[in-house]
Amino acid sequence: MTPSTPTVAADPTRLLPNFIGGEWVSSRGTDALEVKDPGTGRVLGQVPLSTPDDVNDAVEAAREAFPGWRATPAVERARVLFRLKALLEDNLEELGRSLSREHGKNLKECIGEVRRGIENVEHACGVPTLMMGDTLEDVASGVDCQTMRQPLGVFAGITPYNFPVMIPLWFWPYAVATGNTFILKPSEQDPLTHHRVVELALEAGLPPGVLNVVHGDKTVSEAILVHPHIQGVSFVGSSSIARLVYTRAAATGKRVQALGGAKNHMIVLPDADLDLSSDAIINSVYGSAGQRCLAGSQVVGVGSAYEEIRDRVVERAGKLKVGYGLDPETFMGPVVSQTHRERVEGFIDAGEKEGAQLLLDGRGYQVEGYPDGHWVGPTVFEGVAPEMSVGREEIFGPVAGMTRADSVEDAIELMHRVEYGNATSIFTTSGRAAREFRYHAGISMIGINIGVAAPMAFFPFGGSRASFYGDLRAQGKDAISFFTDERVVISRW
Numbered sequence: 001m002t003p004s005t006p007t008v009a010a011d012p013t014r015l016l017p018n019f020i021g022g023e024w025v026s027s028r029g030t031d032a033l034e035v036k037d038p039g040t041g042r043v044l045g046q047v048p049l050s051t052p053d054d055v056n057d058a059v060e061a062a063r064e065a066f067p068g069w070r071a072t073p074a075v076e077r078a079r080v081l082f083r084l085k086a087l088l089e090d091n092l093e094e095l096g097r098s099l100s101r102e103h104g105k106n107l108k109e110c111i112g113e114v115r116r117g118i119e120n121v122e123h124a125c126g127v128p129t130l131m132m133g134d135t136l137e138d139v140a141s142g143v144d145c146q147t148m149r150q151p152l153g154v155f156a157g158i159t160p161y162n163f164p165v166m167i168p169l170w171f172w173p174y175a176v177a178t179g180n181t182f183i184l185k186p187s188e189q190d191p192l193t194h195h196r197v198v199e200l201a202l203e204a205g206l207p208p209g210v211l212n213v214v215h216g217d218k219t220v221s222e223a224i225l226v227h228p229h230i231q232g233v234s235f236v237g238s239s240s241i242a243r244l245v246y247t248r249a250a251a252t253g254k255r256v257q258a259l260g261g262a263k264n265h266m267i268v269l270p271d272a273d274l275d276l277s278s279d280a281i282i283n284s285v286y287g288s289a290g291q292r293c294l295a296g297s298q299v300v301g302v303g304s305a306y307e308e309i310r311d312r313v314v315e316r317a318g319k320l321k322v323g324y325g326l327d328p329e330t331f332m333g334p335v336v337s338q339t340h341r342e343r344v345e346g347f348i349d350a351g352e353k354e355g356a357q358l359l360l361d362g363r364g365y366q367v368e369g370y371p372d373g374h375w376v377g378p379t380v381f382e383g384v385a386p387e388m389s390v391g392r393e394e395i396f397g398p399v400a401g402m403t404r405a406d407s408v409e410d411a412i413e414l415m416h417r418v419e420y421g422n423a424t425s426i427f428t429t430s431g432r433a434a435r436e437f438r439y440h441a442g443i444s445m446i447g448i449n450i451g452v453a454a455p456m457a458f459f460p461f462g463g464s465r466a467s468f469y470g471d472l473r474a475q476g477k478d479a480i481s482f483f484t485d486e487r488v489v490i491s492r493w
């Protein structure tokens with residue numbers, strides 16, 4: 001295997017290069033993993049397992065680039081991002097197709113993901129305004145006080161497989177817009193499409209060393225977490241690793257934002273519009289085959305809403321078109337890998353053993369013409385309790401657990417017996433009930449008659465409880481605060 005010239009075309013023998021100091025370079029590692037199309041099992045490329053020395057090289061390049069980039073006026077830094085935005089728009093379809101092939105979700109979802117990523121680039125383009133400080137004259141007689149935001153140096157990001165284009169764009173555009181330099185470790189499961197994004201960033205004029213990419217697995221992450229010259233780490237992934245990243249990176253004095261897993265509850269009240277609610281629930285639970293941190297997982301019908309919403313979910317889930325992501329008819333693609341398929345099916349086995357009733361069983365699912373795809377069909381359980389693994393743990397697959405509650409208070413209590421706190425939704429036509437829910441839910445991202453409580457780039461993104469470790473979230477104003485230090489200057493002349 002030799003490192004390739006960059007291109008997004010699939011080539012099973014192509015070993016992805018790292019990107020360090022503005023050059024495509026070979027990893028020093030000798031091992032590699034295959035990147036596979038989850039719908040066909042076909043090998044699309046190879047991702048190197050880089051070493052701590054590769055991380056050192058990237059940190060050196062990023063440190064070298066920092067003074068010049070920091071001194072580049074904010075408007076000029078923003079112009080690079082304006083050009084990147086235009087290039088991403090021009091390549092939207094190509095990026096979407098590449099993403100669908102390596103992740104499995106349908107083309108519409110993939111284009112939607114790229115678009116959400118672009119919105120973060122757009123938001124970061126506002127850096128000359130976003131980075132401004134405050135001033136107050138005469139804080140004492142003849143003494144003025146001002147704050148200014150300054151970049152800190154080298155930041156790093158470690159990102160998951162489920163949004164391999166958008167999630168890196170939650171971080172590095174803000175880091176570089178504010179004058180820092182950055183090292184990204186993408187997910188080793190589907191790194192190909194973001195590789196193309198980096199090519200476009202280079203074309204947009206991002207100077208050498210400002211953005212660096214080191215491919216690999218946890219060896220690369222660990223080298224990042226302990227590196228003395230990295231100022232902060234942005235992580236997105238499962239909760240157990242988020243907790244570990246938070247602890248380890250904080251122990252070496254870094255800033256950390258670590259976004260973890262989820263078990264999102266969707267609560268349907270008897271006065272809800274059931275057409276709207278069932279549409280939203282189906283899209284939330286089964287979109288992207290359930291592999292979203294905002295996916296609905298537990299559906300709680302309150303009182304008389306229960307039977308009706310259960311029957312609608314079962315009926316509609318059973319008719320969903322499961323297939324290859326690039327097939328225009330496909331609603332739901334495969335899950336990312338055979339290992340993940342086995343994990344999801346393992347949860348379904350456990351749910352049955354623990355006493356939940358299976359109303360729709362997606363195990364052993366096959367799609368004609370795709371014998372090697374990692375298929376899991378839409379699945380529905382009823383009688384799911386928070387004590388069961390299917391009621392408590394993140395499945396990250398197309399599985400809905402249905403539960404009845406007697407009141408909104410009982411539904412909230414059920415939700416609080418689960419350790420996660422990423423997102424929740426309520427379906428109701430009562431403003432008062434919605435307001436009460438918002439007040440007491442204790443969850444960070446709340447949907448009211450919305451199935452996927454996804455805030456936009458200009459609002460913060462991140463959960464609470466076991467879904468988030470840190471203080472400042474991704475996106476929004478938090479991103480600017482995370483990547484800058486607010487310095488206070490007090491002066492008398």
Ligand code: NAD
Pocket residue numbers: 158159160161162163185186187188216217218221222236237238239241242244245259260261262292293394396422461462463467
């Ligand atoms: P993961 O935790 O397996 O991996 C995430 C990243 O961490 C990858 O880059 C991986 O290489 C790296 N990693 C793996 N082991 C590590 C270790 N021991 N130390 C340090 N780094 C390590 O997650 P995944 O399977 O790629 O993604 C799915 C998970 O991400 C789900 O739990 C999902 O809920 C979560 N997620 C959360 C959000 C959010 O906003 N809260 C968004 C998307 C995904």
